[in-house]
Amino acid sequence: MSNETKDLNNYLYTSSYDDYNIDSQSIMNLLYVSGPSTCNANMISPQIVSDLHSSIQGAYGVGFELSPSSTEFFNSSIDQENDFYSAYNYNISHKSHEVVAGGGAIVESETKVSASPSSSEADHHHAEDSCKSLMKREADDDGGKDDQCSQKVVKTKKKEEKKQREPRVSFMTKTDVDHLEDGYRWRKYGQKAVKNSPYPRSYYRCTTQKCNVKKRVERSYQDPTVVITTYESQHNHPIPTSRRTAMFSGPAACSYNSSSLSPVSDFIINTPRTFSRDDLFCAPYASMNVNANYQQQQSQEFHHESDYELLNEMFPSVFFKHEP
DNA sequence: CGCCTTTGACCCGCGC
DNA sequence: GCGCGGGTCAAAGGCG
Secondary structure, X not given: OOHHHHHOOOEEEEEEEOOOOOOHHHHHOOOOOOOOOOOEOOOOHHHHHHHHHHHHHOOOOOOOOOOOOEOEEOOEEEOOOOOOEEEOOOOOOEEOOXXXXXXXXXXXXXXXXXXOOOOOHHHHHHHHHHHHHHHHHHHHOOOOHHHHHHHHHHHHHHHHHHHOOOOEEEEEEXXXXXXXXXXXXXXXXXXXXXXXXXXXEEEEEEOOOOOOOEEEEEEOOOOOOEEEEEEEOOOOOOOOHHHOOHHHOOOOOOEOOHHHOOOOOEEEEEOOOOOOHHHHXXXXXXXXXXXXXXXXXXXXXXXXXXXXXXXXXXXXXXXXXXXX
């Protein structure tokens, strides 16, 4: 990690959204989970965030390319009704090619995560879109009685679908760059002025065919240096190699470790073998709470001695302390 | 020429 | 019913 990278003071907030709208104010109120860490915000933290989210969702991956910024890592979920934020702890252990991010709230609150590893999110989206186009078609078709009837059905269906909104993950990054490069290809399909904000919100869609991932980018009106990025749905394809840095040459998919799901949720993030040093540095360092079995596992689970040495070098000793 | 952004119009849900 | 705000569409234009 370069000094230039460290010098830039970037922040990253993350949250899991059940709510449909971003509430910038709410996001700003996110609990501080981690100690300040200097790492590559635009690069790795969103990756970790995304991976975390994907663990919750079942599969969700976003890789971020390098940009000169550093991050304080925030990670939380949002209670939909009360803007209540609870925090994850980011435990890490190393299982072969996996990083396990285990639950354990730092704050005195239960981690509220709607862990819905739905494999049909894309289908939901498809359904929503097709429903929408259907309605549009019906509207265009100068509807008769049948149309009125079907419209009712469609509306009912749509209401039901609305309850099953695409889960979203959003995070805030302190950066000058509006559109953070994340390795995927996006096409901007809209821009809207945001109420009470001088900064517009941009809407992007993944350009890959049959991929329904969308993302919204807006700058916080409270802190113009903060960019709020919200991802919706999940990629059903790997990151385009042409746009992907060597660092993220592996698959972005994550698996959901249901067997280890605790009340505060455990996650498995599959990481490519090329998982960078900064990657490892950023996430666990953000909130240091160690899996109690970590040290017992580490000697067996690190396939390469250098891995452990590397981590030892990167993480403060406190990170590896035993918990009672 | 393909891909992308821009931007005004449009649709829809929601609150009053 | 109306107005507002969020989200999307699609034509037009820019760029490499």
